Amino acid sequence: MKTINPSGRLSVMFIMFSLFFILSGILQAQDKGTYIDKRDNHAYKFEKIGKQVWMTQNLAFATPAGSGYYNNNDTIGKKIGRLYDWNTASKACPKGWHMPSDVEWTSLIKELGGEDAAGGKFQEFDTIAKDPTAKKPELTGGFSSLLGGVRHGDNTFTGISFWGGLWSSTATAEEASNYLFVKNGKTLGKSTATKNTGYYVRCIRSK
Numbered sequence: 735m736k737t738i739n740p741s742g743r744l745s746v747m748f749i750m751f752s753l754f755f756i757l758s759g760i761l762q763a764q765d766k767g768t769y770i771d772k773r774d775n776h777a778y779k780f781e782k783i784g785k786q787v788w789m790t791q792n793l794a795f796a797t798p799a800g801s802g803y804y805n806n807n808d809t810i811g812k813k814i815g816r817l818y819d820w821n822t823a824s825k826a827c828p829k830g831w832h833m834p835s836d837v838e839w840t841s842l843i844k845e846l847g848g849e850d851a852a853g854g855k856f857q858e859f860d861t862i863a864k865d866p867t868a869k870k871p872e873l874t875g876g877f878s879s880l881l882g883g884v885r886h887g888d889n890t891f892t893g894i895s896f897w898g899g900l901w902s903s904t905a906t907a908e909e910a911s912n913y914l915f916v917k918n919g920k921t922l923g924k925s926t927a928t929k930n931t932g933y934y935v936r937c938i939r940s941k
Contacts, residue, residue, distance in 0.1 A: 756898075764787075766780065766896055767779075775819055783846070785845075786842060786845075787938065787939035791861040792900075793936070793938060794816055801826070803816060804817060816903065818935055819929060823935045831939055833938075834936070836897070836924070837904075838905035849922055849923065851917055852921075854920035856922060857880050857881075857917070860879055878915075880915040886929065898914070899913060901933045901934070902932060909929065
């Protein structure tokens with residue numbers, strides 16, 4: 735009769751449990767961490783919200799044309815990312831990520847408690863809002879990079895520290911959807927703008 739070695743069985747069980755926890759840690763790390771954009775080595779924090787994984791800071795990739803800093807100010811822009819016209823924004827996210835559609839925005843809003851609460855809750859995920867070293871005199875009072883202002887079609891800038899918007903990939907021939915955040919506001923409102931307007935981009939991980 736074959737004898738079963740209890741210590742051998744315990745060793746196998748220990749290995750199995752160890753592998754389980756290691757794999758669980760890897761999967762968890764994929765849902766929250768840092769992504770390095772290989773195009774320019776820029777690091778982006780990301781976090782899972784519901785079933786989606788979002789970058790928690792604005793895209794900062796310098797395109798040949800179609801993007802720039804708020805008021806052409808490097809000091810501010812390097813902290814909060816770049817404003818993109820819609821056509822540039824639609825192709826700016828790194829491989830494996832994309833600009834979210836209205837459907838994906840709607841899913842996010844639902845996950846964060848609906849339109850009346852989602853704006854405030856989404857700002858809680860913002861990397862800049864969590865980082866006290868990022869605060870500057872120009873960026874006062876509960877600032878997040880979601881309040882980074884806008885570049886209008888006539889190349890004027892307004893709104894920094896008070897409101898800002900993020901593009902959606904959903905568009906018509908002339909206009910595209912965007913989602914607006916307001917200082918001290920909890921709402922997350924949908925609007926539309928002409929495609930030459932400059933808004934920020936939050937990339938979402940592709941499935």
